[in-house]
Amino acid sequence: MATNVSAIEIEQPTPITVAYEHPWIVRVAHWLNAVAVFVLIGSGLQIFRAFPSFGPKIPQKNFIDIPKAIALGGWLGGALQWHFTFMWIFLGSGLMYVIYQLTTGHWRQVLLAPRDIKGVWPMARHYFLFGPKPPSDAAYNPLQKLAYTSTMFFGAMSMLTGMVLYKPAQFWWLAWPMGGYHFARIWHFISMCGFVAFIPGHLIMVLLHGWNNFYSMITGWKRDPEYLD
Amino acid sequence: MSEERSEEPQAKPEQDRPEESDSHALPAEEPSAPLEGETRKQPVAPRATRPAGPAGEEVREVTPRERKRMNRRELLKLVPVIALGAFAIPKLQDPLLMDGLHLSDWASGKLFGRHRLAQTFSDREVAAFDDFPYNYYDVVDPGVDLAKWTLTVEGLAQRPGDYKLEQIQALPKVVQNTRHVCVEGWDVIGNFGGTRASEFLRWIGADTSARFLEVECADEYYESIDMETVLHPQTLFCYEMYGRPLDRGHGAPLRLQMPTKLGYKQAKYLDTIRVTNVLKADKRGYWEDQGYSWFGGL
Numbered sequence: 001m002a003t004n005v006s007a008i009e010i011e012q013p014t015p016i017t018v019a020y021e022h023p024w025i026v027r028v029a030h031w032l033n034a035v036a037v038f039v040l041i042g043s044g045l046q047i048f049r050a051f052p053s054f055g056p057k058i059p060q061k062n063f064i065d066i067p068k069a070i071a072l073g074g075w076l077g078g079a080l081q082w083h084f085t086f087m088w089i090f091l092g093s094g095l096m097y098v099i100y101q102l103t104t105g106h107w108r109q110v111l112l113a114p115r116d117i118k119g120v121w122p123m124a125r126h127y128f129l130f131g132p133k134p135p136s137d138a139a140y141n142p143l144q145k146l147a148y149t150s151t152m153f154f155g156a157m158s159m160l161t162g163m164v165l166y167k168p169a170q171f172w173w174l175a176w177p178m179g180g181y182h183f184a185r186i187w188h189f190i191s192m193c194g195f196v197a198f199i200p201g202h203l204i205m206v207l208l209h210g211w212n213n214f215y216s217m218i219t220g221w222k223r224d225p226e227y228l229d
Numbered sequence: 230m231s232e233e234r235s236e237e238p239q240a241k242p243e244q245d246r247p248e249e250s251d252s253h254a255l256p257a258e259e260p261s262a263p264l265e266g267e268t269r270k271q272p273v274a275p276r277a278t279r280p281a282g283p284a285g286e287e288v289r290e291v292t293p294r295e296r297k298r299m300n301r302r303e304l305l306k307l308v309p310v311i312a313l314g315a316f317a318i319p320k321l322q323d324p325l326l327m328d329g330l331h332l333s334d335w336a337s338g339k340l341f342g343r344h345r346l347a348q349t350f351s352d353r354e355v356a357a358f359d360d361f362p363y364n365y366y367d368v369v370d371p372g373v374d375l376a377k378w379t380l381t382v383e384g385l386a387q388r389p390g391d392y393k394l395e396q397i398q399a400l401p402k403v404v405q406n407t408r409h410v411c412v413e414g415w416d417v418i419g420n421f422g423g424t425r426a427s428e429f430l431r432w433i434g435a436d437t438s439a440r441f442l443e444v445e446c447a448d449e450y451y452e453s454i455d456m457e458t459v460l461h462p463q464t465l466f467c468y469e470m471y472g473r474p475l476d477r478g479h480g481a482p483l484r485l486q487m488p489t490k491l492g493y494k495q496a497k498y499l500d501t502i503r504v505t506n507v508l509k510a511d512k513r514g515y516w517e518d519q520g521y522s523w524f525g526g527l
Binding site for chain 1: 290301306348408415416489
Protein backbone atom coordinates (compact mmCIF):
# COMPACT_ATOMS: atom_id res chain seq x y z
CA MET A 1 0.00 0.00 0.00
CA ALA A 2 2.57 2.47 1.15
CA THR A 3 4.83 1.80 -1.78
CA ASN A 4 1.93 2.30 -4.08
CA VAL A 5 1.20 5.75 -2.74
CA SER A 6 4.75 6.90 -3.09
CA ALA A 7 4.81 5.52 -6.60
CA ILE A 8 1.89 7.72 -7.53
CA GLU A 9 3.42 10.75 -5.98
CA ILE A 10 6.48 10.25 -8.13
CA GLU A 11 4.51 9.60 -11.30
CA GLN A 12 2.41 12.69 -10.90
CA PRO A 13 0.98 13.32 -14.38
CA THR A 14 1.74 16.61 -16.01
CA PRO A 15 -1.07 19.08 -15.42
CA ILE A 16 -3.45 20.01 -18.20
CA THR A 17 -4.48 23.59 -18.78
CA VAL A 18 -8.24 23.99 -19.16
CA ALA A 19 -10.36 27.11 -19.58
CA TYR A 20 -14.06 27.35 -18.77
CA GLU A 21 -15.27 28.80 -22.05
CA HIS A 22 -19.00 28.23 -22.03
CA PRO A 23 -21.07 28.51 -18.85
CA TRP A 24 -23.83 25.97 -18.28
CA ILE A 25 -26.65 28.31 -19.22
CA VAL A 26 -25.06 29.10 -22.58
CA ARG A 27 -24.47 25.44 -23.39
CA VAL A 28 -27.96 24.34 -22.42
CA ALA A 29 -29.48 27.23 -24.35
CA HIS A 30 -27.27 26.44 -27.34
CA TRP A 31 -28.21 22.76 -27.56
CA LEU A 32 -31.89 23.23 -26.82
CA ASN A 33 -31.96 25.91 -29.47
CA ALA A 34 -30.01 23.77 -31.92
CA VAL A 35 -32.50 20.93 -31.62
CA ALA A 36 -35.46 23.32 -31.74
CA VAL A 37 -34.23 25.10 -34.85
CA PHE A 38 -33.97 21.83 -36.79
CA VAL A 39 -37.42 20.74 -35.66
CA LEU A 40 -38.90 24.14 -36.47
CA ILE A 41 -37.33 24.23 -39.93
CA GLY A 42 -38.45 20.69 -40.73
CA SER A 43 -41.98 21.15 -39.47
CA GLY A 44 -42.15 24.64 -40.95
CA LEU A 45 -41.36 23.21 -44.37
CA GLN A 46 -44.11 20.62 -43.93
CA ILE A 47 -46.54 23.39 -42.99
CA PHE A 48 -45.42 25.35 -46.03
CA ARG A 49 -46.12 22.32 -48.21
CA ALA A 50 -49.83 22.71 -47.38
CA PHE A 51 -49.83 26.01 -49.26
CA PRO A 52 -46.45 26.57 -50.90
CA SER A 53 -47.25 30.07 -52.06
CA PHE A 54 -47.00 33.63 -50.81
CA GLY A 55 -49.90 34.80 -52.94
CA PRO A 56 -53.67 34.37 -52.83
CA LYS A 57 -55.44 31.01 -52.81
CA ILE A 58 -57.20 31.94 -56.06
CA PRO A 59 -55.30 31.73 -58.31
CA GLN A 60 -52.65 29.71 -56.48
CA LYS A 61 -49.12 30.07 -57.80
CA ASN A 62 -46.71 27.76 -56.04
CA PHE A 63 -43.46 29.38 -55.01
CA ILE A 64 -41.33 26.28 -54.44
CA ASP A 65 -41.79 22.54 -54.13
CA ILE A 66 -40.46 21.36 -50.78
CA PRO A 67 -39.46 17.69 -50.96
CA LYS A 68 -41.22 15.57 -48.38
CA ALA A 69 -37.88 14.03 -47.38
CA ILE A 70 -36.72 17.20 -45.61
CA ALA A 71 -40.09 17.91 -44.02
CA LEU A 72 -41.06 16.81 -40.52
CA GLY A 73 -44.41 15.76 -39.11
CA GLY A 74 -45.89 13.65 -41.90
CA TRP A 75 -48.84 15.93 -42.59
CA LEU A 76 -49.97 19.46 -41.81
CA GLY A 77 -51.54 18.55 -38.46
CA GLY A 78 -48.49 16.61 -37.30
CA ALA A 79 -46.13 19.36 -38.41
CA LEU A 80 -48.19 21.96 -36.54
CA GLN A 81 -47.86 19.88 -33.38
CA TRP A 82 -44.07 19.85 -33.71
CA HIS A 83 -44.03 23.54 -34.55
CA PHE A 84 -46.31 24.56 -31.67
CA THR A 85 -44.31 22.44 -29.22
CA PHE A 86 -40.79 23.39 -30.20
CA MET A 87 -41.59 27.08 -30.61
CA TRP A 88 -41.70 27.15 -26.79
CA ILE A 89 -38.31 25.46 -26.52
CA PHE A 90 -36.93 27.87 -29.11
CA LEU A 91 -38.40 30.87 -27.31
CA GLY A 92 -37.38 29.61 -23.87
CA SER A 93 -33.79 28.84 -24.79
CA GLY A 94 -33.50 32.09 -26.74
CA LEU A 95 -34.74 34.15 -23.80
CA MET A 96 -32.54 32.18 -21.42
CA TYR A 97 -29.48 33.04 -23.50
CA VAL A 98 -30.35 36.69 -24.12
CA ILE A 99 -31.20 37.37 -20.48
CA TYR A 100 -27.95 35.73 -19.38
CA GLN A 101 -25.89 37.74 -21.85
CA LEU A 102 -27.59 40.97 -20.83
CA THR A 103 -27.25 40.44 -17.08
CA THR A 104 -23.59 39.36 -17.24
CA GLY A 105 -22.58 41.98 -19.77
CA HIS A 106 -21.18 39.22 -21.98
CA TRP A 107 -23.28 40.51 -24.87
CA ARG A 108 -20.39 42.87 -25.55
CA GLN A 109 -18.28 39.87 -26.57
CA VAL A 110 -20.89 38.57 -28.99
CA LEU A 111 -22.85 41.44 -30.45
CA LEU A 112 -21.41 42.94 -33.62
CA ALA A 113 -20.51 46.55 -32.89
CA PRO A 114 -20.00 49.14 -35.63
CA ARG A 115 -16.23 49.11 -34.99
CA ASP A 116 -16.16 45.36 -35.72
CA ILE A 117 -17.50 45.74 -39.23
CA LYS A 118 -14.16 46.57 -40.82
CA GLY A 119 -12.74 43.35 -39.39
CA VAL A 120 -15.34 41.07 -40.99
CA TRP A 121 -13.84 40.97 -44.48
CA PRO A 122 -10.22 40.19 -43.41
CA MET A 123 -11.56 37.31 -41.33
CA ALA A 124 -13.73 36.01 -44.16
CA ARG A 125 -10.74 36.30 -46.50
CA HIS A 126 -8.70 34.26 -44.08
CA TYR A 127 -11.25 31.45 -43.92
CA PHE A 128 -12.50 31.33 -47.48
CA LEU A 129 -9.61 32.71 -49.57
CA PHE A 130 -6.67 31.51 -47.48
CA GLY A 131 -5.68 35.06 -46.54
CA PRO A 132 -3.50 35.80 -43.49
CA LYS A 133 -5.15 35.34 -40.11
CA PRO A 134 -5.89 38.74 -38.62
CA PRO A 135 -4.63 39.07 -35.05
CA SER A 136 -7.37 39.08 -32.46
CA ASP A 137 -7.40 39.01 -28.70
CA ALA A 138 -11.17 39.12 -28.37
CA ALA A 139 -13.32 36.16 -27.39
CA TYR A 140 -14.94 36.17 -30.83
CA ASN A 141 -13.59 37.52 -34.08
CA PRO A 142 -15.65 39.98 -36.15
CA LEU A 143 -16.90 37.28 -38.54
CA GLN A 144 -18.09 35.20 -35.61
CA LYS A 145 -19.78 38.23 -34.12
CA LEU A 146 -21.55 38.87 -37.41
CA ALA A 147 -22.70 35.24 -37.58
CA TYR A 148 -23.89 35.04 -33.97
CA THR A 149 -25.52 38.45 -34.07
CA SER A 150 -27.38 37.50 -37.22
CA THR A 151 -28.75 34.33 -35.59
CA MET A 152 -30.10 36.42 -32.75
CA PHE A 153 -31.61 38.79 -35.27
CA PHE A 154 -33.20 35.95 -37.24
CA GLY A 155 -34.35 34.33 -34.02
CA ALA A 156 -36.14 37.47 -32.89
CA MET A 157 -37.50 37.98 -36.39
CA SER A 158 -38.85 34.44 -36.61
CA MET A 159 -40.59 34.77 -33.27
CA LEU A 160 -42.15 38.17 -33.96
CA THR A 161 -43.33 37.19 -37.44
CA GLY A 162 -44.49 33.86 -36.01
CA MET A 163 -46.60 35.67 -33.44
CA VAL A 164 -48.31 37.63 -36.21
CA LEU A 165 -48.99 34.44 -38.19
CA TYR A 166 -50.18 32.53 -35.16
CA LYS A 167 -52.34 35.28 -33.64
CA PRO A 168 -53.17 37.85 -36.32
CA ALA A 169 -56.42 38.79 -34.59
CA GLN A 170 -54.45 39.67 -31.44
CA PHE A 171 -51.22 41.02 -32.96
CA TRP A 172 -52.44 42.66 -36.18
CA TRP A 173 -50.76 45.90 -35.03
CA LEU A 174 -47.45 44.04 -34.99
CA ALA A 175 -47.96 43.15 -38.66
CA TRP A 176 -48.00 46.78 -39.63
CA PRO A 177 -44.21 47.43 -39.40
CA MET A 178 -43.68 44.16 -41.30
CA GLY A 179 -45.68 45.42 -44.23
CA GLY A 180 -48.88 43.61 -43.31
CA TYR A 181 -50.04 40.07 -42.60
CA HIS A 182 -48.88 38.61 -45.92
CA PHE A 183 -45.40 40.03 -45.50
CA ALA A 184 -45.20 38.48 -42.04
CA ARG A 185 -45.35 35.07 -43.73
CA ILE A 186 -42.61 36.10 -46.17
CA TRP A 187 -40.40 37.46 -43.36
CA HIS A 188 -41.03 34.30 -41.37
CA PHE A 189 -39.76 32.28 -44.34
CA ILE A 190 -36.76 34.59 -44.76
CA SER A 191 -35.84 34.22 -41.10
CA MET A 192 -35.80 30.44 -41.70
CA CYS A 193 -33.51 31.03 -44.70
CA GLY A 194 -31.23 33.00 -42.36
CA PHE A 195 -30.81 29.93 -40.15
CA VAL A 196 -30.39 27.69 -43.18
CA ALA A 197 -27.56 29.98 -44.31
CA PHE A 198 -25.95 30.09 -40.88
CA ILE A 199 -25.99 26.40 -40.02
CA PRO A 200 -23.65 25.01 -42.75
CA GLY A 201 -21.10 27.78 -42.17
CA HIS A 202 -21.28 27.20 -38.44
CA LEU A 203 -20.86 23.44 -38.83
CA ILE A 204 -17.91 23.85 -41.21
CA MET A 205 -16.20 26.12 -38.70
CA VAL A 206 -16.84 23.61 -35.92
CA LEU A 207 -15.32 20.86 -38.07
CA LEU A 208 -12.31 23.01 -38.93
CA HIS A 209 -11.62 23.74 -35.27
CA GLY A 210 -11.66 20.15 -34.21
CA TRP A 211 -12.96 17.99 -31.43
CA ASN A 212 -11.39 19.93 -28.56
CA ASN A 213 -13.19 23.10 -29.54
CA PHE A 214 -16.49 21.26 -30.11
CA TYR A 215 -16.17 19.47 -26.78
CA SER A 216 -15.94 22.79 -24.94
CA MET A 217 -19.51 23.55 -26.04
CA ILE A 218 -20.55 20.33 -24.32
CA THR A 219 -18.64 20.42 -21.02
CA GLY A 220 -17.67 24.07 -20.98
CA TRP A 221 -14.00 23.23 -20.42
CA LYS A 222 -11.54 23.61 -23.25
CA ARG A 223 -8.27 21.75 -23.05
CA ASP A 224 -5.07 23.66 -23.88
CA PRO A 225 -6.86 26.76 -25.17
CA GLU A 226 -5.05 28.22 -28.14
CA TYR A 227 -5.00 31.72 -26.65
CA LEU A 228 -2.75 30.66 -23.75
CA ASP A 229 0.98 29.92 -24.03
CA MET B 230 -40.97 9.68 -38.61
CA SER B 231 -37.64 11.18 -39.48
CA GLU B 232 -37.23 13.59 -36.59
CA GLU B 233 -34.57 11.52 -34.82
CA ARG B 234 -32.01 12.88 -37.20
CA SER B 235 -32.21 16.33 -35.70
CA GLU B 236 -31.71 15.22 -32.14
CA GLU B 237 -29.28 12.34 -32.35
CA PRO B 238 -26.21 13.98 -33.84
CA GLN B 239 -26.02 16.51 -31.06
CA ALA B 240 -27.00 14.42 -28.08
CA LYS B 241 -25.40 11.05 -28.75
CA PRO B 242 -21.69 11.51 -29.43
CA GLU B 243 -21.01 13.42 -26.25
CA GLN B 244 -21.99 10.45 -24.13
CA ASP B 245 -19.41 8.05 -25.50
CA ARG B 246 -16.56 10.23 -26.50
CA PRO B 247 -15.08 11.62 -23.25
CA GLU B 248 -13.58 8.20 -22.52
CA GLU B 249 -12.00 8.06 -25.94
CA SER B 250 -10.58 11.51 -25.87
CA ASP B 251 -9.07 10.90 -22.49
CA SER B 252 -7.80 7.45 -23.31
CA HIS B 253 -4.18 8.57 -23.54
CA ALA B 254 -4.36 9.81 -19.98
CA LEU B 255 -5.77 6.58 -18.59
CA PRO B 256 -2.59 4.52 -18.09
CA ALA B 257 -1.15 7.09 -15.71
CA GLU B 258 -4.39 7.02 -13.78
CA GLU B 259 -4.86 3.28 -13.55
CA PRO B 260 -2.69 2.53 -10.47
CA SER B 261 -4.46 5.13 -8.38
CA ALA B 262 -7.87 3.55 -8.90
CA PRO B 263 -7.74 1.22 -5.86
CA LEU B 264 -6.68 4.18 -3.75
CA GLU B 265 -9.95 6.03 -4.17
CA GLY B 266 -10.31 6.29 -0.39
CA GLU B 267 -6.91 7.84 0.20
CA THR B 268 -6.85 10.21 -2.70
CA ARG B 269 -10.20 11.65 -1.61
CA LYS B 270 -8.51 13.19 1.41
CA GLN B 271 -6.34 15.31 -0.79
CA PRO B 272 -7.95 18.53 -1.90
CA VAL B 273 -9.60 18.16 -5.29
CA ALA B 274 -9.29 21.88 -5.76
CA PRO B 275 -7.36 23.15 -8.77
CA ARG B 276 -3.65 22.76 -8.42
CA ALA B 277 -3.14 26.22 -9.78
CA THR B 278 -5.38 28.97 -10.95
CA ARG B 279 -3.93 31.00 -13.75
CA PRO B 280 -4.85 34.44 -14.93
CA ALA B 281 -8.14 34.42 -16.77
CA GLY B 282 -8.38 34.08 -20.54
CA PRO B 283 -9.03 37.02 -22.84
CA ALA B 284 -12.78 36.84 -22.34
CA GLY B 285 -12.48 36.38 -18.62
CA GLU B 286 -12.52 32.58 -18.82
CA GLU B 287 -11.56 30.78 -15.67
CA VAL B 288 -8.30 28.93 -16.35
CA ARG B 289 -7.11 25.98 -14.28
CA GLU B 290 -4.30 23.49 -14.33
CA VAL B 291 -5.62 20.08 -13.49
CA THR B 292 -4.62 16.43 -13.62
CA PRO B 293 -6.20 14.33 -16.35
CA ARG B 294 -8.29 12.70 -13.64
CA GLU B 295 -9.58 15.99 -12.35
CA ARG B 296 -10.32 17.10 -15.84
CA LYS B 297 -12.31 13.97 -16.44
CA ARG B 298 -14.31 14.50 -13.29
CA MET B 299 -15.00 18.13 -14.18
CA ASN B 300 -16.12 17.16 -17.66
CA ARG B 301 -18.37 14.43 -16.36
CA ARG B 302 -20.01 16.78 -13.90
CA GLU B 303 -20.69 19.30 -16.66
CA LEU B 304 -21.99 16.57 -18.92
CA LEU B 305 -24.54 15.54 -16.30
CA LYS B 306 -25.79 19.09 -16.13
CA LEU B 307 -26.88 18.82 -19.76
CA VAL B 308 -29.80 16.62 -18.73
CA PRO B 309 -32.36 19.20 -20.00
CA VAL B 310 -30.93 18.74 -23.50
CA ILE B 311 -30.73 14.95 -23.33
CA ALA B 312 -34.34 14.95 -22.10
CA LEU B 313 -35.35 16.22 -25.55
CA GLY B 314 -34.42 12.76 -26.77
CA ALA B 315 -37.79 11.68 -25.35
CA PHE B 316 -39.31 13.15 -28.51
CA ALA B 317 -37.49 10.46 -30.49
CA ILE B 318 -39.10 7.65 -28.49
CA PRO B 319 -42.19 6.54 -30.46
CA LYS B 320 -44.27 5.83 -27.37
CA LEU B 321 -43.62 9.22 -25.81
CA GLN B 322 -43.69 11.30 -28.97
CA ASP B 323 -47.45 11.69 -29.40
CA PRO B 324 -48.22 12.44 -25.74
CA LEU B 325 -45.39 15.00 -25.63
CA LEU B 326 -46.56 16.71 -28.80
CA MET B 327 -50.11 16.79 -27.45
CA ASP B 328 -48.75 18.45 -24.30
CA GLY B 329 -47.06 21.05 -26.51
CA LEU B 330 -50.30 21.60 -28.41
CA HIS B 331 -52.26 21.95 -25.17
CA LEU B 332 -49.72 24.44 -23.84
CA SER B 333 -50.15 26.48 -27.02
CA ASP B 334 -53.93 26.26 -26.77
CA TRP B 335 -53.79 27.31 -23.13
CA ALA B 336 -51.62 30.33 -24.01
CA SER B 337 -53.94 31.14 -26.91
CA GLY B 338 -56.92 31.10 -24.57
CA LYS B 339 -55.11 33.46 -22.22
CA LEU B 340 -54.31 35.84 -25.07
CA PHE B 341 -57.88 35.81 -26.29
CA GLY B 342 -60.17 38.47 -24.96
CA ARG B 343 -63.88 38.61 -25.59
CA HIS B 344 -63.63 42.35 -26.00
CA ARG B 345 -60.56 42.42 -28.19
CA LEU B 346 -61.74 42.67 -31.78
CA ALA B 347 -60.13 41.17 -34.84
CA GLN B 348 -59.13 43.61 -37.53
CA THR B 349 -61.90 44.77 -39.86
CA PHE B 350 -61.39 46.04 -43.40
CA SER B 351 -62.81 48.56 -45.80
CA ASP B 352 -64.96 47.36 -48.71
CA ARG B 353 -62.05 48.20 -50.98
CA GLU B 354 -59.87 45.56 -49.30
CA VAL B 355 -62.45 42.77 -49.61
CA ALA B 356 -61.54 40.06 -52.13
CA ALA B 357 -63.82 39.52 -55.12
CA PHE B 358 -66.51 36.95 -54.39
CA ASP B 359 -65.05 34.62 -57.03
CA ASP B 360 -61.68 34.75 -55.27
CA PHE B 361 -63.17 33.47 -52.02
CA PRO B 362 -62.32 29.76 -52.07
CA TYR B 363 -64.85 27.00 -51.57
CA ASN B 364 -63.13 24.85 -49.00
CA TYR B 365 -64.70 21.60 -47.85
CA TYR B 366 -63.57 18.34 -46.37
CA ASP B 367 -65.93 16.01 -48.18
CA VAL B 368 -68.50 17.50 -50.53
CA VAL B 369 -68.92 21.10 -51.58
CA ASP B 370 -72.72 20.68 -51.49
CA PRO B 371 -74.20 18.17 -49.04
CA GLY B 372 -77.65 18.74 -50.62
CA VAL B 373 -79.40 20.53 -47.80
CA ASP B 374 -83.16 20.93 -48.42
CA LEU B 375 -83.20 24.68 -47.91
CA ALA B 376 -87.00 24.90 -47.84
CA LYS B 377 -87.36 22.46 -44.97
CA TRP B 378 -84.15 23.38 -43.13
CA THR B 379 -84.24 24.21 -39.43
CA LEU B 380 -81.52 24.70 -36.86
CA THR B 381 -81.92 22.25 -34.01
CA VAL B 382 -80.99 23.60 -30.59
CA GLU B 383 -80.09 21.11 -27.86
CA GLY B 384 -78.50 21.13 -24.46
CA LEU B 385 -78.40 23.84 -21.83
CA ALA B 386 -81.03 26.21 -23.23
CA GLN B 387 -84.43 27.25 -21.93
CA ARG B 388 -86.01 27.01 -25.39
CA PRO B 389 -84.50 24.08 -27.24
CA GLY B 390 -86.10 22.97 -30.47
CA ASP B 391 -86.05 23.70 -34.18
CA TYR B 392 -85.57 27.23 -35.47
CA LYS B 393 -86.34 28.48 -38.97
CA LEU B 394 -83.90 30.65 -40.88
CA GLU B 395 -86.44 33.53 -40.85
CA GLN B 396 -86.41 33.48 -37.04
CA ILE B 397 -82.64 33.81 -37.01
CA GLN B 398 -82.76 36.54 -39.64
CA ALA B 399 -85.28 38.47 -37.54
CA LEU B 400 -82.56 39.06 -34.93
CA PRO B 401 -80.32 42.13 -35.30
CA LYS B 402 -78.03 41.76 -38.28
CA VAL B 403 -74.31 42.43 -38.30
CA VAL B 404 -72.24 42.86 -41.46
CA GLN B 405 -68.45 42.72 -41.23
CA ASN B 406 -65.39 42.64 -43.50
CA THR B 407 -62.98 40.29 -41.81
CA ARG B 408 -60.07 38.04 -42.64
CA HIS B 409 -60.73 34.35 -43.08
CA VAL B 410 -57.51 32.47 -42.29
CA CYS B 411 -56.99 28.88 -43.33
CA VAL B 412 -54.71 26.62 -41.29
CA GLU B 413 -52.95 25.79 -44.57
CA GLY B 414 -51.55 29.30 -44.75
CA TRP B 415 -53.80 31.17 -47.14
CA ASP B 416 -56.27 33.84 -46.17
CA VAL B 417 -58.94 35.95 -47.79
CA ILE B 418 -60.81 39.04 -46.68
CA GLY B 419 -64.54 38.59 -47.12
CA ASN B 420 -67.84 40.28 -46.43
CA PHE B 421 -70.09 38.40 -44.03
CA GLY B 422 -73.58 39.06 -42.70
CA GLY B 423 -75.51 37.34 -39.96
CA THR B 424 -76.62 37.51 -36.41
CA ARG B 425 -74.28 37.45 -33.47
CA ALA B 426 -74.06 34.00 -31.93
CA SER B 427 -74.31 35.70 -28.54
CA GLU B 428 -77.57 37.33 -29.66
CA PHE B 429 -79.06 34.03 -30.73
CA LEU B 430 -77.93 32.23 -27.58
CA ARG B 431 -79.49 34.91 -25.42
CA TRP B 432 -82.70 34.67 -27.42
CA ILE B 433 -83.01 30.92 -26.93
CA GLY B 434 -82.19 31.29 -23.24
CA ALA B 435 -78.91 29.39 -23.46
CA ASP B 436 -76.78 29.00 -20.38
CA THR B 437 -73.86 31.15 -21.49
CA SER B 438 -71.89 30.12 -18.43
CA ALA B 439 -71.62 26.69 -20.05
CA ARG B 440 -68.21 25.92 -21.47
CA PHE B 441 -68.82 24.85 -25.04
CA LEU B 442 -71.00 25.09 -28.09
CA GLU B 443 -71.03 21.91 -30.12
CA VAL B 444 -72.18 22.05 -33.72
CA GLU B 445 -73.12 19.31 -36.15
CA CYS B 446 -73.36 19.84 -39.87
CA ALA B 447 -75.30 18.45 -42.81
CA ASP B 448 -72.06 17.06 -44.27
CA GLU B 449 -71.36 15.23 -41.00
CA TYR B 450 -68.64 17.69 -40.12
CA TYR B 451 -68.67 18.57 -36.44
CA GLU B 452 -67.01 21.17 -34.26
CA SER B 453 -66.91 22.49 -30.73
CA ILE B 454 -66.12 26.06 -29.74
CA ASP B 455 -65.17 27.56 -26.39
CA MET B 456 -67.99 29.73 -25.02
CA GLU B 457 -65.64 32.70 -24.66
CA THR B 458 -65.26 32.77 -28.46
CA VAL B 459 -68.94 32.02 -29.10
CA LEU B 460 -69.84 35.14 -27.12
CA HIS B 461 -67.26 37.29 -28.95
CA PRO B 462 -69.09 40.15 -30.71
CA GLN B 463 -67.59 39.20 -34.10
CA THR B 464 -68.75 35.59 -33.88
CA LEU B 465 -71.68 35.25 -36.28
CA PHE B 466 -74.29 32.76 -37.29
CA CYS B 467 -73.67 33.80 -40.86
CA TYR B 468 -76.37 33.57 -43.54
CA GLU B 469 -75.04 36.13 -45.99
CA MET B 470 -71.86 36.73 -47.93
CA TYR B 471 -71.32 39.76 -50.09
CA GLY B 472 -74.90 40.86 -49.45
CA ARG B 473 -76.38 37.69 -50.92
CA PRO B 474 -77.76 34.62 -49.16
CA LEU B 475 -75.01 32.13 -48.39
CA ASP B 476 -74.57 29.88 -51.41
CA ARG B 477 -74.38 26.11 -51.10
CA GLY B 478 -70.59 25.91 -51.42
CA HIS B 479 -70.10 28.41 -48.61
CA GLY B 480 -72.39 26.55 -46.25
CA ALA B 481 -76.02 27.42 -47.02
CA PRO B 482 -78.13 28.19 -45.28
CA LEU B 483 -76.16 28.91 -42.08
CA ARG B 484 -72.53 28.72 -41.03
CA LEU B 485 -70.29 29.83 -38.22
CA GLN B 486 -68.16 32.87 -39.01
CA MET B 487 -65.45 33.77 -36.51
CA PRO B 488 -62.56 36.07 -37.45
CA THR B 489 -60.87 34.98 -34.20
CA LYS B 490 -60.68 31.34 -35.31
CA LEU B 491 -59.03 29.38 -38.09
CA GLY B 492 -61.24 28.31 -40.99
CA TYR B 493 -61.65 24.69 -39.89
CA LYS B 494 -63.47 25.87 -36.75
CA GLN B 495 -66.01 27.79 -38.83
CA ALA B 496 -68.38 24.97 -39.59
CA LYS B 497 -70.72 25.23 -42.59
CA TYR B 498 -74.19 23.78 -43.37
CA LEU B 499 -75.16 24.00 -39.67
CA ASP B 500 -77.71 21.43 -38.59
CA THR B 501 -77.61 21.15 -34.81
CA ILE B 502 -76.08 23.25 -32.07
CA ARG B 503 -75.70 22.07 -28.50
CA VAL B 504 -74.81 24.10 -25.42
CA THR B 505 -72.81 21.85 -23.13
CA ASN B 506 -70.21 21.55 -20.40
CA VAL B 507 -68.84 18.25 -21.58
CA LEU B 508 -67.05 17.27 -24.76
CA LYS B 509 -66.54 13.68 -25.76
CA ALA B 510 -62.84 12.97 -26.19
CA ASP B 511 -63.22 11.80 -29.79
CA LYS B 512 -65.90 14.29 -30.78
CA ARG B 513 -64.12 17.61 -30.32
CA GLY B 514 -64.05 18.45 -34.01
CA TYR B 515 -63.47 16.66 -37.29
CA TRP B 516 -59.89 17.86 -37.74
CA GLU B 517 -59.13 18.25 -34.04
CA ASP B 518 -59.79 14.55 -33.54
CA GLN B 519 -57.03 13.93 -36.08
CA GLY B 520 -54.52 16.22 -34.42
CA TYR B 521 -55.31 19.87 -35.14
CA SER B 522 -55.34 22.37 -32.31
CA TRP B 523 -58.73 22.41 -30.60
CA PHE B 524 -58.63 26.10 -29.73
CA GLY B 525 -57.62 27.03 -33.28
CA GLY B 526 -57.63 30.67 -32.28
CA LEU B 527 -56.16 33.58 -34.16
